[in-house]
Amino acid sequence: MKRRILRTIMGGSLALVVLLSAARPGQAQDTKAPYPSMATVAQYLMERNAEIALARSAAPDSISRDAEVLVLGRHGYETAAKGKNGFVCIVQRSWTAGIDDPDFWNPKLRAPICFNPPAVRSYLPLTIKKTELVLAGRSKAQMFESIGAALDKKELPPPESGAMCYMLSKQGYLSDRDGHWHPHLMFFVPQTGAATWGADLPGSPILAADDPQDRLTIFLVPVVKWSDGTADSMAGR
Numbered sequence: 001m002k003r004r005i006l007r008t009i010m011g012g013s014l015a016l017v018v019l020l021s022a023a024r025p026g027q028a029q030d031t032k033a034p035y036p037s038m039a040t041v042a043q044y045l046m047e048r049n050a051e052i053a054l055a056r057s058a059a060p061d062s063i064s065r066d067a068e069v070l071v072l073g074r075h076g077y078e079t080a081a082k083g084k085n086g087f088v089c090i091v092q093r094s095w096t097a098g099i100d101d102p103d104f105w106n107p108k109l110r111a112p113i114c115f116n117p118p119a120v121r122s123y124l125p126l127t128i129k130k131t132e133l134v135l136a137g138r139s140k141a142q143m144f145e146s147i148g149a150a151l152d153k154k155e156l157p158p159p160e161s162g163a164m165c166y167m168l169s170k171q172g173y174l175s176d177r178d179g180h181w182h183p184h185l186m187f188f189v190p191q192t193g194a195a196t197w198g199a200d201l202p203g204s205p206i207l208a209a210d211d212p213q214d215r216l217t218i219f220l221v222p223v224v225k226w227s228d229g230t231a232d233s234m235a236g237r
Helices: 002-012 048-056 117-122 124-135 140-152
Strands: 068-073 076-081 088-092 111-115 164-167 184-190 207-211 216-222
Touching: 048 068, 048 076, 048 088, 048 111, 076 124, 088 124, 111 117, 117 124, 117 164, 124 140
Parallel strands: 068 088
Antiparallel strands: 068 076, 088 111, 111 164, 164 184, 184 216, 207 216
């Protein structure tokens, strides 16, 4: 059950970005998958004001109202609103999932996420790079190969200490399996064992997901309220 949940958050949420089973970057796409190839770019785009509002819904208003907001254009993310608190809010699309995730090309996915300053500097560049490669016509395998090369050359930074994000929007759509799942926080660290945070243990509120291709570990902490202050009615399930 926990494995399925992690796949939903980290794979379907684009966001969310974690391989939960071993898969080689060069493996062929499964033609039986529900989304075997990329849809037209237009299907991944949103009306600009709607995307700004959705991006801001990732975090409480006290944070998101002063955050910079990026929206997706035909060639990558563009600044739609300047910020003044160092946070950046965006709506991630499906290609930030793991290479083997069935929702990798799902054009319906929308994952509102708001990064704190350390994550803006050290994790957001990964999302931006993946997006630029995909919109430039790179295949799934080519995109992951390019990301690996950029990490090798240190063109993409490792996770910075304190890097985290908010995913508190009940308007998001993280996967065909679980919709918006639960409000949660995510913490990005260099690859490390779940035990260092006490994650995945009986009674622990922390979940862990290792992402060997992006060379990081993500710790997830579900919380009880959405960004608008309403309670998560499914909390504890």
